Amino acid sequence: MTFRMHFKSVAVYCFSLLIAFLAGMSFGGMLALLFWLLFFYPLLALVHIVYGYYTLKFYEDFSHEHPAKGDTVKYRLSLTNESPLLPLCFGIQFKMIYPGMTEKWKDLTVTLKRNENFSREYDIRCPYRGIYTVGLDSLKLQDALGWLEIFPEVWFRTFYVYPRIIPLDTLPSDIERSLKAAGSYSGYSDDHTLFQTLTDYRTGESIRHMAWKKYFTSGLPFIKMYEKSALPGLDILIDLRRPADPDRAVLEKEDSSIEILVAVVKYLSDYNVKTTIFGFGAERYYYSLTSRELFQEFYKSTITIQFAGNKSPLDFLHSEKTTKPFQSVLFITHHFDSESYELLSTPSMSGISLFSIFNFTGLPQNEKTRITHSLHAAREKGGRIFGVNDSETIKGDLEKS
Numbered sequence: 001m002t003f004r005m006h007f008k009s010v011a012v013y014c015f016s017l018l019i020a021f022l023a024g025m026s027f028g029g030m031l032a033l034l035f036w037l038l039f040f041y042p043l044l045a046l047v048h049i050v051y052g053y054y055t056l057k058f059y060e061d062f063s064h065e066h067p068a069k070g071d072t073v074k075y076r077l078s079l080t081n082e083s084p085l086l087p088l089c090f091g092i093q094f095k096m097i098y099p100g101m102t103e104k105w106k107d108l109t110v111t112l113k114r115n116e117n118f119s120r121e122y123d124i125r126c127p128y129r130g131i132y133t134v135g136l137d138s139l140k141l142q143d144a145l146g147w148l149e150i151f152p153e154v155w156f157r158t159f160y161v162y163p164r165i166i167p168l169d170t171l172p173s174d175i176e177r178s179l180k181a182a183g184s185y186s187g188y189s190d191d192h193t194l195f196q197t198l199t200d201y202r203t204g205e206s207i208r209h210m211a212w213k214k215y216f217t218s219g220l221p222f223i224k225m226y227e228k229s230a231l232p233g234l235d236i237l238i239d240l241r242r243p244a245d246p247d248r249a250v251l252e253k254e255d256s257s258i259e260i261l262v263a264v265v266k267y268l269s270d271y272n273v274k275t276t277i278f279g280f281g282a283e284r285y286y287y288s289l290t291s292r293e294l295f296q297e298f299y300k301s302t303i304t305i306q307f308a309g310n311k312s313p314l315d316f317l318h319s320e321k322t323t324k325p326f327q328s329v330l331f332i333t334h335h336f337d338s339e340s341y342e343l344l345s346t347p348s349m350s351g352i353s354l355f356s357i358f359n360f361t362g363l364p365q366n367e368k369t370r371i372t373h374s375l376h377a378a379r380e381k382g383g384r385i386f387g388v389n390d391s392e393t394i395k396g397d398l399e400k401s
Contacts, residue, residue: 049141049150055083060135062157067126069161069255075134078119081112088112088141091149095137095156098128124159128251129258129303132159160303163255166263166394172386175234175355178328198222233274235326236261237317239333239340240281242307249362253334254307256361256391260332262302263394264357269295280316282306312339317352326352334359336371344385345378356383357398361390 056079063074081088092108110118124134135156142149170176198211201221211222238261242250261277268275269292276288277298285305287298313331320326329352331343336358343349344356358375360368375385388397 046143046148049088049143049148051085052081052083052088052141053150053152055081056088056141056152057082058139058152060155060157062134065157065159067124067159067161069126069129069164071126071161073124073126073134073159074121075124076119076121077136078117079110079112080115080117082115084114087114087116089143090118091138091140091142093137093139095133095135096124097133098130126159126161127248129161129163129255131303132161133157134159162299162303163259163262165266165299166259168263168267168395168398170399171264171267172355172357172398174384174386175330178353178355198224233276234268234328234330235276235278236264236330236332237313238277238279238285238305239313239331239335240279240285240305240307241310241313241335242281243310246307252391253359253361256388256394257332257334257359258302258305259391260357260359260388260394260398262299263398264330264332265289265298266295269298278316278320279305279313280309280311282308314339314342317343317349321350321352328353329355331356332359333357334361336374341374341378344375345381345383347382347384354384356385358385358387360387 058077058079061076061078064071067073077092079090088111090108090110090112092110094105094107096104105122108120112118124132126132133156136154137156138151139154140149140151198214199222201210201223211224214220214222238257242254244250246254265275265277269289272291274288274290277285278287279285283306287301289295289298313333317326317329331354333340333343333356340358343354344358346354348354358371360371363371372387375383375387379385386398388394
């Protein structure tokens with residue numbers, strides 16, 4: 001419980017009490033009675049709202065605890081004033097944060113008489129991947145004049161809404177052929193029997209091979225590096241740029257890119273193809289899978305991927321090359337600009353084989369037509385590009401490419 005008295009209210013109270021005192025001393029009678037009522041008002045108001053605090057009953061109810069993307073959760077708030085005294089006045093503020101947006105329910109002011117109940121029901125839609133925080137942000141009891149306030153402890157619920165897993169029967173034919181071509185599409189896998197050196201730990205990396213002895217002696221985190229052995233594999237660069245504030249269309253595009261990523265990684269992990277995912281948005285994202293057992297861990301990590309900023313995917317790819325020997329990279333993007341076009345239209349770069357998936361989700365038809373013509377020109381330059389029309393056609397578009 002938190003108690004608060006407004007400074008302005010205290011000043012108004014003291015000034016009113018002084019006026020009532022002077023009037024009561026001068027004229028007596030009812031004005032003297034007014035002075036004594038004002039004198040004892042803070043104490044009476046405090047007793048009233050403290051007693052109301054202990055007789056207040058409220059609860060929050062959610063229709064289910066683990067919503068999936070696209071689900072709707074029903075939320076119900078109920079308040080009951082069990083105090084036999086005067087009515088109680090409540091101020092209610094809700095915490096409702098959609099991923100990347102600032103929507104919330106309107107604040108409420110409610111007055112409840114003795115033994116009166118108030119309830120309100122809301123629908124919580126979960127249209128996007130992300131972390132939703134829903135429920136009460138604050139609940140306050142206040143006296144009739146709004147001078148004194150008490151804040152009972154409240155809570156809210158956190159929902160983790162994950163992207164859909166779309167099963168693929170095959171990948172685009174160019175990627176399939178490259179994966180199956182002996183020696184022509186090889187990635188690298190750590191051989192844990194061949195220790196090479198230690199390197200500084202970077203945020204986002206797995207601590208699976210943390211050099212714990214070194215950490216305990218020096219206090220600095222290091223990762224063990226091993227010699228590499230060639231295995232079929234694919235590195236995936238996901239474009240996490242978000243140059244402007246998001247709206248619903250932007251969030252739909254970003255979710256579609258994440259679901260394309262999850263679909264491709266699921267397919268590769270089912271065949272134990274070594275896959276590395278990297279990108280740069282709000283922070284650097286990096287994840288490496290060497291077997292199907294790691295897919296669920298990767299899948300859960302996708303909820304932390306945050307689109308932000310305007311860091312060039314080309315710059316990011318070049319900076320990563322200094323620490324990772326890329327051979328084949330799949331680029332996933334929903335941005336069409338000069339940076340993207342260079343990657344989309346290039347079959348190889350500095351010895352790296354490049355493939356691209358362009359996500360058309362949410363684009364108006366005239367924009368789709370314009371970009372389609374540009375992608376056709378990029379293909380004529382040798383670019384290996386595959387398009388996904390929207391989030392509902394991911395499976396069909398990738399399998400027929």
